[in-house]
Amino acid sequence: MIDGFDVAGFVAATLAEDLGERGDVTSTACIPADGRLTAVLSSRDAVTVAGLPLAAAFFRALDPVCTVEPLVKEGDSVTAGTALLRVAGNARALLSAERSALNTLQHLTGIATLTAAYVAAIAGTGATLLDTRKTIPGMRRLAKYAVRMGGGTNHRVGLFDGLLIKDNHIAAAGGVTAAVSAARAANSGLPVQVEVDTLDQIEPALAAGADRLLLDNMSPPLLARAVALVAGRVPTEASGGVNLTTIRAIAETGVTFISVGRLTQSAPAADIGMDYGSG
Incomplete structure (x- = not known):
């Protein structure tokens, strides 16, 4: 089923x-x-x-x-x-x-x-709505199924099927370059996605081999600058501070994806x- x-x-x-x-x-x-x-x-x-x-x-x-x-x-x-x-x-x-x-x-x-409302809010922008791992324990597969029924797209199901280097991984590994380089060397067969909080992390992440960037908690003007810096080299994902009031402006910055935790966390x-x- x-x-x-x-x-x-x-x-x-x-x-x-x-x-x-x-x-x-x-x-x-x-x-x-x-x-x-x-x-x-x-x-x-x-x-x-x-x-x-x-x-x-x-x-x-x-x-x-x-x-x-x-x-x-x-x-x-x-x-x-x-x-x-x-x-x-x-x-x-x-x-x-x-x-x-x-x-x-x-x-x-x-x-x-709720997912359908978010999908409608970004219609025509070209951005794709994603869910997250913020789900009730034991019900993740059901929650992600419901997101699909609402017209959204599933991000990774768990820690096993998507490689996402976040800020704590970067801190523990000794920086963006070190973290991405180690992930590439691990040869997991999975694309390497990297969370960046600032514009100056973008080039090091890309130079080290990031396949996708998560642009975390950036305002729409900052997101637009980040998307311009990336210049289509890899897909970009906006995350943090996303709600029905803000998502349209976020989508119009040109990001590829927008992930929204509240779809499954607080619907x-x-x-x-x-x-x-x-x-």
Whole structure:
């Protein structure tokens, strides 16, 4: 369903956290064992949808023969009040899965919705929006999936699939030249990206063999000067101080990429509810 992510394990662990040893005591007390339920998950706001397959997996985990019908596609942008998914099956099971399904769907849709807003803000500039590693532990693959559903592009998944020399690496290695030279000598097979904080670090980084530059916490005027200095020799990425108010000006400096931590770090959950007998 999502490359590199154990959906079954995630669903099982999430349900176990909610059900504990006694299960859903409310549903068991109030609803007959053979009771049936038909419900629809709907968005209260305009959103970009992500996570419907995960929501379905929660319902099917507790009622393997339930009927789940997606009413929109992943990545669709929908208006407030749109029905997203219809589910029918054993009432106790579906109500026991409801909160876990909604929590996941709300979180991922929130990320996708915020990402879509950032993508729209830089439309036509040629810049590409990237996410970062600023994610809830254990949910990185899901968060990055949601970014893709919102139209963004994934940066490295973890420390294993991208070589990024940051300021602390530079300090520990003894400078930009030393850090980049050592990274090139390691022959990892990965492109060498280097974070630079000042204009005077650009030429040493490029001379040492940097394949890409991360221009960190630079104002738009400074970014424009940095892009001019690089002069297309390598791709450039702007990071730090990026929000919906600032991103357009950052994109218009000519940077290749813009990375935004808040996409996955602080996206508000979407307002999605499950209503009995709706739709």
